[in-house]
Amino acid sequence: MLIETVFRSEDVPAADRFEYWRELVSRTSRPMDLSSENAADFWAHQRLIGLGAVSVWPAECQPVVYRRTPKLVRQSDPESYHLTLVLQGSGGASWGKQEAAYHAYDFHANDSSRPSEMWTGQALSRIVGIEVPKAHLPLPRRRAEQAIGRRMSGLEGIGALLAQFLTQITDNTNQYAPSDAPRLGTVLVDLVAALFAHTLGTEDSLPPDTHQRNLALRIQAFIQQNLHEPHLTPRAIAAANGISLSYLHRLFQGEDETVSAYLRRKRLERARQDLANPAMRAVPIHAIAARWGFTHPAAFSRAFRTAHGMTPTTYRHQALHLPV
Template identity: 35%
Template sequence: MNLVLTTASVPDGEKLAYWRDALSTALVPMTVATRGDGPFSGRISTARLGHLRVSAIEADPQRTSRTPRHIAQAPADYIAIGVQTAGTATLVQDGRHAGASEGDLVVYDTTRPYSLDYPEPFSTRIVRMPRRAVGLPEEDLRRVTGTAISATEGFAALLVSFLTALTTSVPACSPSVAARLADGVVDLFATLVEERTRGRGEQAAGAHKHLVLRIRDHIDRNLGDPALTPQTVAAAHHISVRYLHRLFEGEGITVARLIQQRRLHECARELGRPDAPTRTVSAVAQRWGFANPAHFSRVFRAAYGRSPREWVRAGSFT
C-alpha cells in the first residue's frame, strides 16, 4: 500500500477529525460517528491500482454516512465494493438495509446517499471503481447497489477471494500490469452483476436484447461518420467497450465487423444501381464512412470478389 493513515499517534481529542479526513481522502467525503466512550482507534492503508483505489481498513465501531450535502459539495462518481474481513456491517442505500458478515460483499454507489454501520471492531477491504470504467447499464447496477452478497453465492466467491488477496498487499508492478489487474477486477465485478441480473430471467434478457437493437439502429444511422467505432458506440450508450463486446458475443459478429459489413452493404447497393456510373467510387465510399479509397477497394474485393469498379460495370447488387 502506498499510504498508511493511523490514529495511533494522534491526540485523543483529535482522533475523530483525523479519521474522518483519512476516510474522505481514501474513499469519498463523509461523516463519521464513533460508538462507545473510549479512545478511538483506526488504521487505513490505501493505494492506486490502475484506475482503481484499493483500501484496507481496521477500526473501532463507527457509523459512516455520505449525505446529499456531501454529494452536492464533492461529487464522486464511483461504485464501491467492500469485502467484510472481520466483524459485521449494515449498509443502507435507496431504502435497502443489507447486513454483511465476515466474507460477505457490500456494493454501493457514491452518487447517492448511503450509510455503513459497524457495531463492533471490524476490518474491511474496499475497492473504488469509476463508474465509466464499470460501464454497465444503470438498471443493472441499481439491482446490486445497496445490497450485501454472500461469498457462498456463485461467482461472488471468486470475486471475494481475488479482492481479499489484492487489497491485502497491492503488488508493486508496472503501470501496464496494474491496468490489467484493474481491468480484471472490473471484469469480475461485471460478471457478478450479470450473474445476478440473469436471475431476473426474461426481464434481464429482454433488456439486453433491446439494448442490442438500439445499438444496431445507432450504427445504421451513423454509418457515414468515419469516426464511428466501437469506442464511440459504447460512449453513445453510456457503457464500456468491454460491456459492448460482451453484449455482441451472442450476435455472431463483432461490433467493428458489423460496422464494416453494414458500410460495405450500402456501398454495394449504391454502386449496383443503374445510375451508378454517374458517381465516383471514392464519393460513394466516403458517403458511407470509408475515408481511405485504397482500404475500401481491398475490403470490398474481399467481401464481394470483385473490385468496386468491376461491381459497377456488372451492375451486380442483389
C-alpha cells in the same frame, strides 16, 4: 511492489485521531459524516492501494456510523460505485426505506450519488473497500444501480473469485510491480461487473471481452482448486468447464503462458511450499510430488530443477537448513 499509502491511528495524537480518520475516509471514498462512541480515542488502520483508475483500501477499525447526506451528495459526487468485502465483523446500510445487513464474507455495494447511512457492528471490523468510477464499469448505469442493496456472497461463484483476488492483492503487494497496477485494476473492474451482473441475473449484458477475461479467471481458480488431481490436463480442464480444448487455448493466448505451463507452475509452487515447510520435513519428496499431481518423480525433479535451478532435495536442505 504496488504503491501504498498507510494510515495508523497510533501515529496521530489521541484527540485528533477520529477527525483525521473522517478526513481520510472522505478523501479515499466520498465525503461523509462520521460518528463513533469511540471517537475520544479511536483506533483504525488503513492502506490505500491505487490500481489505475480503481482504488482498493484494506482497513480495520472500531465501530463507526457513516452518513452520506443529500447535502454532501449535492456538494461533491465522485460518480463512483463502492464495494466492500466484510472479512470480520458485521454491519448494515440503509437508503431511505431500504435496509440491508451484512456479515463476514458478504459484499456491500453503494453508489456515491445516493444518500445513505452505513454502520459497523459492536466489535472490530476488518474490510476491503473498492472504489470503481462509474464510467469504467462495463454495465449500463441503470442496471448497475439495481445491484445496490442486494446481498452478494463472497463465498461462492463470482463473489468467491473476487474475494480471492482481493485478498491475494492486499495480503502481499510485494509480488507486483507498480506497472502491474492498471492491469490489476482492469481485472478488478471486470470482476465487479460480473458480480453485479450475476446478482441481477443479467450475465449476457457483459461485453464479450469482459466475459472472456472472467472466464479465464474462473478457469485459473478451477485449476488451483484441483492441482492435486493427477489427471488434470488441458483436455480435462476444458471438459469440466464446458468449453472446447481449442477455446481453452485461445483464452490463455492473452496470458503470459500456455494453460499447460500455468498448470505446471502452480503445481511446482505448491510443491516448493511443502518442501520448505518444517512440518513436512519427514514427508518423502516423491510423496510431495504426488500430492500435487506429479505421477513420475523423475519428471517432477526435472521440472523443479528447470524452474528453480536446483533439485528438490537441495532446495529442501537449504530452505530447512538441513545438513547435506
